Amino acid sequence: MSYSDKVIDHYNNPRNVGSLDKGSTDVGTGLVGAPECGDVMKLQIRVNRETNVIEEAKFKTFGCGSAIASSSLATEWVKGKTVDEALTIKNMDIVKELSLPPVKIHCSVLAEDAIRAAIGDWKKKQGTAKPVAVEAK
């Protein structure tokens, strides 16, 4: 299986690898996947509570090249967006950008889940009782 140049680029030069302070009320942490499945993504965002803009995003991933690329791309895309804008990111956008083959689409789904989980965690911390809607596929 050969990878798209973009996947290879993200793999060799991953963006925003690292961790944010889980305990901070400005930080939302999303942890999705499971080791038995071979895919675990941790995606964190730091949100400016006045503007609701995601100012910083970090990720760490246990998974194949496509999973690493999907989550790296996710952190690139959420940075600078408001929380609600970030919720509009769809997995198929990731698939298109990275030219993921059908067998790797699930990696993009997980990345989208990670974004929503991080936002959901942040919202919970803000006391906003609204649950993050995960769209029916």
Added chain:
Amino acid sequence: MSTDVKIPQQLPTTQHHAPEGVKLPIYMDNHATTPMDPRVLEEVLPYFMEKFGNAASRNHSFGWTAEEGVETARERIAKLVGATTKEIVFTSGATESDNLAIKGVAEMYREKGNHIITAVTEHKAVLDTCKRLEKYGYRVTYLPVQKDGLIDLDDLKRAMDEKTILVTIMAANNEIGVLQPITEIGKLCRERGIIFHSDATQAVGKIPVDVNKQYIDVMSISGHKMYGPKGVGALYVRRKNPRVQISAIIDGGGHERGMRSGTLNVPGIVGLGKACALASEEMSHEAVRLSGLRDRLRDRIMTRLDEVYINGSMEHRLPGNLNTSFAYVEGESLLMGINDVAVSSGSACTSATLEPSYVLKALGTGDDLAHSSIRFGIGRFNTEAEVDYVADRIIETVERLRELSPLYEMAKEGINLKDVKWAAE
């Protein structure tokens, strides 16, 4: 507060500097297939254009010359495994040999019984054939394996009954290189009059195999696993003490004593024969060289990295095989990082079906470690310099990927990953 982790900048592969005498990319996946030995190729070439006759043409020199090449090969194969020439049947490869052995015995002896015993770690050529026979009403017992990959002989004894007509257990496993106790299995079968087939694809030419000393009745052999051509193999079928008969699965003219019809792949067969002749001469010192290289690879990696686990018994193992799991790092991403080295992984992400290795699962290896496994197959043409280079590339890639891994981070924080409630995907 962010903790920015410094990721060592990965050089694009083309810039990786190979040391003296190391040509990239390196092939270290010799259980998948092997390059043809140049001496085999030399032996084979005349049979394409000059000695091109059909070995079954009895009436002219073109046929006789081809037949001579075939019979020389037959002798060489028989000699390597302790058989006689009449006991060697040529096929298109070990998959066909496995099919012929299992289906051939099942059909021939179906009045005697309908029970077959095999093991969960067999190659799909055996497992899928058994599954098909189950559809036809045969009963199959799939023996489990212990943590080291070996079957428990007591399990085998208990599974045998009056309806058992066949036991099929591979001599060496293609993923973890583990060697089953073939002689003991063979003895148990011989005592009970049960036919014993062994898929010896990964064993013949690498370790000593003797059909008499090991009580083997039927045995599959493959060309392309021992520096011979692809598309050719053989099946050993015992003629004496006891005489074993098999039904053919391919009809059409009755070649190979009625056991396998079809014009012989003369060039392929000649290649298989030469590969066996070379193995006869070189196997013992090659095995010493390969296990030395394998141990060197293992030690170099395990001295520098922690949480590296070897899958399968080290004691009962093919000399050139190593299969290790690198905790917290997924196999396909590791392969991507060492893309100037050819090895393979038990990770689901590398399989067409997205299933992790069933062999590793059978050992009791957790799925997470199965996803983190790499299989190395060191072979005749690998060198010490290559082994060192591969070890170093593995080490640097694992270190890099562990910095990217949330599991490694959690483990370092003292979290027991087994206690974590993971979000189901």
